[in-house]
Amino acid sequence: MTGPASASGARLAVLLVGLGLVVALVAIGALFLGSARVPPGDVLAVLTGRVKGVDQVVVLSLRLPRILAALLAGGALAVAGAGFQALTRNPLAEPSVLGVSSGAAFGVIVAQVFGLGTGLVEAVGIAACAFAGALVAGAAVYVIASRGGGLPVHTLLLAGVIVGIFFSSAITVLISVLDFDRLGGVVHWLLGNLGPIAPASLAVFAALTAVGLWLVVGQARPLNLLALGEESAQQLGVDAERLKRRVFAGAALLTSAVVAFVGPIGFVGLIVPQVLRMLLGPDNRLVIPAAVLGGGAFLLLADTLARNVVAPAELSVGVITAFCGAPFFVYLLRSRAPQAGL
Amino acid sequence: MTRLLAALALACLLLPQAASAFTVTDQTGRRVVLPAPPARIVSLVPSVTETVFTIGAQDRLVGVTDFCDYPAAARQKPSVGGMISPSLEGIVALKPDLVVATTAGNRHETFDQLARLKIPVYLVNPVDASDVLDLIARLGRLTDRAEAADRVVAALRERIHAVSARVAGRPRPRVLYVLWPDPLIVPARGALVSELIALAGGDSVTADGGQGYPRYSMEAALARNPEVILIASHDATGSPLVRSKWERFTQVPAVSAGRLHTVDGNLMHRYGPRIVDGLEVLARLIHPEAFEKAVLR
Numbered sequence: 118m119t120g121p122a123s124a125s126g127a128r129l130a131v132l133l134v135g136l137g138l139v140v141a142l143v144a145i146g147a148l149f150l151g152s153a154r155v156p157p158g159d160v161l162a163v164l165t166g167r168v169k170g171v172d173q174v175v176v177l178s179l180r181l182p183r184i185l186a187a188l189l190a191g192g193a194l195a196v197a198g199a200g201f202q203a204l205t206r207n208p209l210a211e212p213s214v215l216g217v218s219s220g221a222a223f224g225v226i227v228a229q230v231f232g233l234g235t236g237l238v239e240a241v242g243i244a245a246c247a248f249a250g251a252l253v254a255g256a257a258v259y260v261i262a263s264r265g266g267g268l269p270v271h272t273l274l275l276a277g278v279i280v281g282i283f284f285s286s287a288i289t290v291l292i293s294v295l296d297f298d299r300l301g302g303v304v305h306w307l308l309g310n311l312g313p314i315a316p317a318s319l320a321v322f323a324a325l326t327a328v329g330l331w332l333v334v335g336q337a338r339p340l341n342l343l344a345l346g347e348e349s350a351q352q353l354g355v356d357a358e359r360l361k362r363r364v365f366a367g368a369a370l371l372t373s374a375v376v377a378f379v380g381p382i383g384f385v386g387l388i389v390p391q392v393l394r395m396l397l398g399p400d401n402r403l404v405i406p407a408a409v410l411g412g413g414a415f416l417l418l419a420d421t422l423a424r425n426v427v428a429p430a431e432l433s434v435g436v437i438t439a440f441c442g443a444p445f446f447v448y449l450l451r452s453r454a455p456q457a458g459l
Numbered sequence: 460m461t462r463l464l465a466a467l468a469l470a471c472l473l474l475p476q477a478a479s480a481f482t483v484t485d486q487t488g489r490r491v492v493l494p495a496p497p498a499r500i501v502s503l504v505p506s507v508t509e510t511v512f513t514i515g516a517q518d519r520l521v522g523v524t525d526f527c528d529y530p531a532a533a534r535q536k537p538s539v540g541g542m543i544s545p546s547l548e549g550i551v552a553l554k555p556d557l558v559v560a561t562t563a564g565n566r567h568e569t570f571d572q573l574a575r576l577k578i579p580v581y582l583v584n585p586v587d588a589s590d591v592l593d594l595i596a597r598l599g600r601l602t603d604r605a606e607a608a609d610r611v612v613a614a615l616r617e618r619i620h621a622v623s624a625r626v627a628g629r630p631r632p633r634v635l636y637v638l639w640p641d642p643l644i645v646p647a648r649g650a651l652v653s654e655l656i657a658l659a660g661g662d663s664v665t666a667d668g669g670q671g672y673p674r675y676s677m678e679a680a681l682a683r684n685p686e687v688i689l690i691a692s693h694d695a696t697g698s699p700l701v702r703s704k705w706e707r708f709t710q711v712p713a714v715s716a717g718r719l720h721t722v723d724g725n726l727m728h729r730y731g732p733r734i735v736d737g738l739e740v741l742a743r744l745i746h747p748e749a750f751e752k753a754v755l756r
Contacts, residue, residue: 151676151678151679152676152678152679152682153676153678153679153681153682154682155682169710170710171681171682171684171710171711172682173710174681174708174710174711175678175681175682178707178708179677179678179681180678293541293543293544305639305642305644305674306642310641310642312641312642312643312677313641313677313704315704315707424676428676428679429665429668429675429676429679429680430668430669430673430674430675430676431642431643431674431675431676432674433642433674
């Protein structure tokens, strides 16, 4: 056993270094690009502390936290997607497809209706409401879709769509009884809003994401065994129920942290793990850790596009990910899903 | 006797026609034909409701929306629901002889449905400050309060001129107006707030960024070094927390100079008579030096 394990360990190390370089490149690009048109020399000068003034605000207070938030959110969503896919043994499972994002979004809006604002303690409260919403939505999908101990692929997707529609309608109801003036912000937030995030909020976001990653990434090997079927996994010493609860909680936590701090962004959890699987094969020990960096790089790239293509106006990052994600979903549905036993 | 009867018959024939002469052209240029001057009006527009109260025609107002919250007395009127999907049943039950609606905020489906129900609709579409004054005068003629409305318009015009005179010839500070903080939404070309800022002697730094009220890049807004930052307050956004978010950016001139202010968004965004209150608020914040006591004398 040690032979293949150490070989895959070496492969993982190379992979993570490579992806780390990709992340670094995209992040550097994102730091230099923006509608404020700060000259590259000035960006460097700000980074070395030689320039103060508005350029410093733009680079250090706006671009840098936003880059970090995009990396966190992308990594979280990709790992949540990989987790849900392993859990349901369904290549199309993903937080937004499963309705879990909508559940979390509903939780956030309920929290706001009850007056939770933008303070630090309140942010934790909003994240808790998002987590509750995600758990309820995820559990509902599971209950609706489960048939004789299994989760048929199509039933799961339909259950996810239905639960998603239900929570979206509930959000619409809340929005229509909210003050008209508050509508603008909510509508943009629902498409994903990687805005200027305050350092304290970023820290809370990072902490929640870390817990979620710990819950999922550590379970890559048992998730590989789960792919053989629950019974086989049990025989190989995996406590399948405990594993499923843990990964589900982790993926729901990652989803709800992202929804609470930057809004529901779709399809990252679909595209990134799938592309990684095409490149690396189905081994979760490679795919899940790689998804942390790959997801971050993808979302950062999407957000850098979103804030530059129509500058000085901005697009919602969710528009970009959906543009890439929807055709990709169709491709997977046509090519990959049949292999998954449809 | 027969003559008298004939005359009466003639009068009966002519009277309804004579009354049907009440024809008006609404703000979008549509002809609206009414049997008589409207006595039971439903307003689907908060700014129209405000205007009707301002010109003293509120007795003719029988229905408003949930968003018609000014003046306080407007809340006493029966509501027909929201602006986007008002209750048609609620409107019909009020037996209105005219519904006033806006092309910006109400839906065309609503106009069509009202037309099918044979309820006349008067459409408004104010874009800039002069449209607002024009609308006040129109609503005055519509409600038989033309003189009162003209007095209101004259007084508002005078106040606008007074502001212009006060700020004329002064340097124009760069102003960032924040309609919504997160994501940043600002007034751009063609937005009423952009015009009010210009009238108040300021230069809106986002006036060139697209049409209406776009979502805007925070760094682009700050890179233009705004000297005054005005944050519109809504329910949730007027809190000190939103201010503190901006106060972090001490390198921005507006923040370092302590010129970060919260303003009442309802004064700036509604196309009613209160825009002049809004203009005066803006002018005092953009040119406080022009309103000091020494200057006032």
